[in-house]
Amino acid sequence: MNMDPSEPNLLAWTIYLSFLGALGVMCVPRGKARAARIVALGTALAGLGIGLGVAVDWSPAPELVPLVNVEWVQALGIRFHLGFDGISLTLVLLTGIAAVAGVLFSWNIEHRTKEFFAFFLVLIGAVYGVFLSFDLFLLFVFYEIAIIPKYFLIAIWGSTRKEYGAMKLALYSLVGSGMVLIGMIAAWAVAGGQTFDLVSLGQHPFPVAFQKWAFPLVFVGFAILAGLWPFHTWAPTGHVAAPTAASMLLAGVIMKLGAYGCLRVAMVLFPQGLLLWQHEVALLAVIGIVYGASVALVQKDFKFVIGYSSVSHMGFVLLGLATLDAVGLTGAVLQMFSHGVIAGLLFAVVGRMVYDRTHTRDFADLEGMRLDKMLPFAAVTFVIAGVASMGLPGFSGFVAELQVLIGAWNAFPTLAVIAGVGILVGVAYTLRAVHHAFFGDADAAPPAESMPLPPISVPERMGAALLILATLAVGLYPRLLLDFIDPALRGPMFDGLRAVMKGGTW
């Protein structure tokens, strides 16, 4: 085994290491919570390190870089095929960042610590797996593995209606993956029943009549997890019920699994289908943007604001995908990364920094607490995250949403304008949340009788710094990621998609 970090094959180890880390955490003796945390942090850091190492060394090319490709189930033509291109790598980096930040923000978990980190790492491993799989069956396996840890993370360690939120999320996910499974088996059978290889299936000319029903099935199946309106309702309840690290992962990475599946599977396999359904998808995405933002504007619970804002921001990803425009598609992928980082940061502030200390998320209670004085670090972090989330220049969200809007303007100008309105509402709900949560009653003195809140701990500061750094780096120098994403979209895998694009902007 070549352990040289410049070796791209090492990227497959992000998956294996996460699962091994989960095993390792389980083996930590009972009562040694600290050891479990350190193993988990080590595993997450190793994953991020590998991702960064490969990203620094790799010179972007449109072709798929193979990692592992061996026979798995001969009878059905299933192969254990891992590989990566620029899109995969971008999302692997995001997963690494979210994993490290998630562990740091879960440092205070004392209840069943071992199990928490074991489930957490299984989830991370499955996410890496989805992003690196180039066999449809394998991708689906990883996609489904992610469902169960989510359920337990929320049901055991969550808050507000946790069992309801967890079951809702699990069932929504499974309904989505059931739809994907139906489309996947149908595609396999129609293509001759020989292979599940994504590239080969992408080159198979599926009949248009077949694509007409298979595309919406698979696309919506994946998009349920990406928060597509009106199938988004799991997202706010799930996010609110989840413990901090799980909501960071849910919004940060899991929703991206859905969007990634839409792009990598539904759109690559059935480009004609997308052409037929383009306007419907875009319409739903824009409704999601405006609806999510408007609902966020009237929430009383701090975490629900962020939950609905995720629906709104993910709408941009789906809108970008539907544009069938080079700029829009690039923006969609960039928005996946950007929203992953920013949503993670927002949930970290709400869930860990504020709720774990004040035990309330109600704006009415928070207003009287003068958290800007009590928790200045949290206030600053939230303002930064909020500004990034609004899409101010200098942060990753700006570049991403701008590209999506440009793409949308080329494809459907009216919808682009409406989506622009969604951005304005986004500014409003973010400022409202900042105001109510941190700078509430300016005249009121900090309540004297209340206990002093515990100060922001070192792991929290490190986690916040990591996430802020990531959004700033991409915001100030977007080519960091665009150099990965652009060539990937020119790759042979997207030939079919390029063929249906009008004007040929590529």
Place this chain on the structure above:
Amino acid sequence: MVSELSYLEILRLALPETALVITALVVLASDLLALRKDSLSVRLGFCASLAVLGCVAAGVLLVMASGAGDVGGGMFVVTPLIRLVKLGVLAMAVPALLVSAQGRFTTHAGEYVALILFAVVGMMFLVSAEDLLMVFVALEMTSLSLYVLTAFHKREVGSAEAALKYFLFGGMSAALALFGFSLLYGLTGSTNLNEMAQGVGVHASDPLLVVALIGVLAGLGFKVAVVPFHLWAPDVYQGAPTPSAALIATGSKVASFFILAKLMMVGLAGSEGSAAWGRYGSGWVLALAIAAAASMILGNLAALAQSSVKRLLAYSAIAHAGYVSLAILSNDSAGLTALLYYVFVYGLATMGAFAVVSVVEQQTGGDRLEDFTGLARRAPVLALGLLVFLLSLAGIPPLAGFFGKFYVFAAAAGAEAGLGLFWLVILGIAMSVVSLYYYLMVLKRAYVQEPGEEVAKFRVNGVATATVAILALAVVILGCFPDWILHRIATALG
């Protein structure tokens, strides 16, 4: 015909079965003659260990044997595939014996263990049968042993009630099956499946054939518990002693599904009909498709409402019988391979779940959902095992149940040109989404809810823990490397 029989050949082919019968007799004798004075746990432990050794010996004989043989024109057939299925039946019998060694429901240790072995011998004969007469005899041999095994919890009213229901339903369906068999013989002039198939092809449109088909389906549908022949299952699973229920749910399923597939694919070849959407044609495929669809719907929906875990497993078994029937509908070698893989890994997971239920029952006195509360704290290994078994049944990767379902669905999708059977695939996938809910309800009890302060950890003995652990490991490994079994089935199929 009879003069041509070589008894030495019979003995050679039936050596594994012979070994099991001898073991059963030795178990009976040693319990009755030598162990009278010992405590129940010693007697059960001894008898069960002896029986496990017998099963292992039979398994070794199966593995060592090679070639194929046929006695009496289909009366007792041995091929590599049949040997493989018999190994599968034995693989179910061993954990059932280990679980029964922990049981405290009977004082008749020798009889109980011997009956399990007799039931297993019946299943093995069933697998080897390619003649209607022998199918019926072997079915009855299996059923009679299982009726008694169900009634073994003598102090429990539920056990007697379950056995009576099982017996009445079983007797009725056996009569229907015999009626169907006699019609088939009348139509085709043969009881041998291969010869019968030629006659069936000629009479494909004969209404009598439809009657015969219904009779045969009733007889075997009862064994595999597909709707509408499923009514006995919930009561038997709940009332029977847990090891008996486990054997009924696993070993008996493996053998019965194999013979059902053989009867349909070989014996009734020529009267398939069609279940393709909009292109229906009367025949066994259509009849079985209706039964499969009804089983998937009813089994999964009824399971939602259960509060007894054994009843829940019974309804889940009905649902799974629907999925397996889907594999038979493919009517090709991919379908048969999918069926064998599915039914085997289903058996492993169900056996494991029953092993956990058995321990929980002993420690808490019941199998209701409440009794599983906090299992993750009280018995971590058992809880992890239960997680693996139930998620495998729900079809979550990378566990074996997922690949089983996937293969069945893929085989059904690829079987008929133009995705004819795809409506059943869609139904199956939709219903397996439903199934996750009730499996999660059990796991929620075990993992999410905390036990009260006063409840202690379980005292679980090593054998029970090891049984659960090995079964769980098998479910994980077979899920990650399905080719290991698929390759063997493919080789055996030739």
